Amino acid sequence: MSQQHSAIAPAGHPAEVKRSDWWRNAVIYQVYPRSFADSNGDGMGDLEGVRSRLPYLRDLGVDAVWLSPFYASPQADAGYDVADYREVDPMFGNLLDADALLRDARELGLRIIVDLVPNHSSDQHEWFKRALREGPGSPLRERYHFRPGKGPRGELPPNDWESIFGGPAWTRVTEPDGTPGEWYLHLFAPEQPDFNWEHPAVGDEFRSILRFWLDMGVDGFRIDVAHGLVKAAGLPDLGSHEQLKLLGNDVMPFFDQNGVHEIYRQWRLILDEYPGERIFVAEAWTPTVERTANYVRPDELHQAFNFQYLSTAWDAGELREVIDRTLESMRPVGAPATWVLSNHDVTRHATRFANPPGLGTQIRLAGDRALGLRRARAATLLMLALPGSAYVYQGEELGLPDVVDLPDEVRQDPAYFRGAGQDGFRDGCRVPIPWTREGSSYGFGSGGSWLPQPAGWGELSVEAQRGVPGSTLELYRAALAARRDHPDLGAGEAVEWLRAPEGVLAFRRGDFVCVANTTGESVTTASYGRVLLTSDEVTQADGETKVPADTTVWFTTA
Incomplete structure (x- = not known):
């Protein structure tokens, strides 16, 4: 018999449903506001545009929405250079628009998490x-x-x-x-001077900023450069001429200093004063998942992005190692693992997986588009089957690739113009997403888009995929619905690994089994019950399942 892409209807999220520790198994959707939806036709996404698309996100089946910065800013680094932490930049709207968005989200049963940038301000602050x-x-x-x-x-x-x-x-x-x-x-652009967190006024200011947005009704904060606030005493020389190659591999005098944790313990006291289970999420690039676990101890932050997982190749052995280390590291501190495959700073995983491993997280090659999409779909089902919380970056539910051929004259990533350092090709994952097949910007807005969209973008749009069996959008909708409905998915601390052929991951969680074939060949495994969902077509006969190359299968015995 043949099984393909079970169509599970997504359920709504009634606003009155209150789940304890909702963040332990939440699926959180990242919105990059300037590239999501444009309400006024100026080519730039805005808060009213986000608000108009909230029903789409509810129907997709996510639990919360994380908004990248929309604060008053000269935009030297796409809003991560904040001039006023209590104002909305006019390109995105105003505080009334933010209030309306928060109110609508609450009525739809969606939570809103906003970005906080405490490591540095704008030079226009x-x-x-x-x-x-x-x-x-x-x-x-x-x-x-x-x-x-x-x-x-x-x-x-x-x-x-x-x-x-x-x-x-x-x-x-x-x-x-x-x-x-x-x-x-300035650890980033010259327009982003670093705060001195040894000065008490800095701490006072950010505690006030936290209260301002909590009083507005936000459900939490994603903390930008959470590992960078405290610098080593005396600002000592590093002594290396290849410092950037050490990032994420070594403790640096300007990153992951132990002093950051006292700051977050103070912040947690503020957050816990507010009802409704508000949360902190750390963007903390650390040398190991064990170091990351320090940020999510019970009296500090709730979640930390798992960048070790994001940068892992599509390889069963490497994936199993980072999954095991992540779960083992989070268990002693009682925090959920947090999984992510794409965000606004890295090449979309549909393009990363289209290329050979070892090229890093910023790739300027298109690679094999069909292979990348097939692997991306399989990787998504694997991620959503793991214990804990997961993050989805806007457009990945459409299978969007990175736009790798943007003309140099349209690029806006500040790193691109600095010559050295990061490759500076983050614009490729920030191209506005397509909503419709036709139109000047494929439904993004009525006045074009701030970064050019490629020809054929409309065939990847929401309109082109909605209701189409087997489409990537419907796969995400089905996966999120199944994850929400199946009692063994979501929160948890462990997986039971099952015997599997070389290059295949197989694990059990109660009545649920996930099998992911990371090889380029079909493999045959045991049939672990009824097929719940697949990233590609599989066949079953005589108690066995034939799993194609780069395919993930969900089974259930329930």
């Missing part, structure tokens, strides 16, 4: 502008990392740290009297 105006010795300069330079005339940076975007992590300022002066630290 009032604190930083005053620090420049007031000159050396200004109390405002103490809220950032201002230092005199080295060398006879202070012409050299204070230390050898490099920016994540390439080049020195220090920029020299011109003082009010016109002379070359002090240097300030």
Whole structure:
């Protein structure tokens, strides 16, 4: 008999349903506001656009929506350079639009998580502008990392740290009297000066910002660069000329310092004052999943992105190792594992898996599109079968690839213009998503889009896939519905590994079994009950199931 893509109707999320510890098995959808939906035809997505598409997200079956930054910003780094943490940037709307979005989401049973950027501000933040105006010795300069330079005339940076975007992590300022002066630290772009978290005013300000948005009604915060707030005492030289290659592999003097954890313990006290199980999610790039677990101890944050999993190749052995290490690391601190395959900073997994392994998470090659999509669908079912919470990046439910051939003149990623450092090709995963087959921007808005969409984008649109058996959109809808309805999916601490052919992962969770074939050939496994869902067509006969190359199957005995 042949089985393909079980069509399970997605259920709604009644607003009155209150689940304890909802975040332990939640599926959270990342919206990159400028690329999601444009309500006013200016080519840029906005909050009203997001609000208009909330019913789509409810019907998709997600539990919560994470919004990338929409705060007042000069947009030197797509809003991660914040000038005012309590205002909405006019390109996205205003505070009334944010309030309306929060209210509509609540009525639809969706939770809203907003980005928080505490490592650095914009150089247009009032604190930083005053620090420049007031000159050396200004109390405002103490809220950032201002230092005199080295060398006879202070012409050299204070230390050898490099920016994540390439080049020195220090920029020299011109003082009010016109002379070359002090240097300030920026681990990212020069327009993003790092806060000095040793200064009490910084902590006071961010505790106030937390309360402002909690009072507005947000359900939680995704903490940008959660590992970066505290720097090693004395800002010591690193002594390496290949610093960027060490990121994520070593504890650095500017990342993953133990002092960050006291900050988050203070924040947790604030969050716990509010009803409704609000949460913190850490973007914490650490050398190991064991270090990541430090961020989600019971009195700190709730979740941390599993970047080790995101960067793992489509290989059964490597995947099993990182799954086991993740679950083992989270168990002692009582936190859920948090799985993710794509986000706004990395090449979409449909394109990563279309290419040979080992190219990293920013790839500028299209690769084998059909292979990438097949693997991406299989990888998604594997991820959604694992214990814990999962994150979905906008457009992955459509099987979108990265746009790898954007002309240089349209690129806006600041890292692209810095030359060294990151490849600077993040624009490829930020191209506005298609909603309809036709139109100037395939339904994104009435006035084009801020990044050009490729020809044929409309055939990947929501309109083209909705209700079509076997489409990637319907696969996601079915998977999220099954995950919600099956008692053995979602939260949990362990999997029971089953014997399987080389290159195949098979595990049991109660009455549920997942089999993922990561090889390029069909394999035959035992039939573990009724086929619940598959990423590609499988055949069953005589108690066995033939699983095609790069395919995941869900079974249930219930």
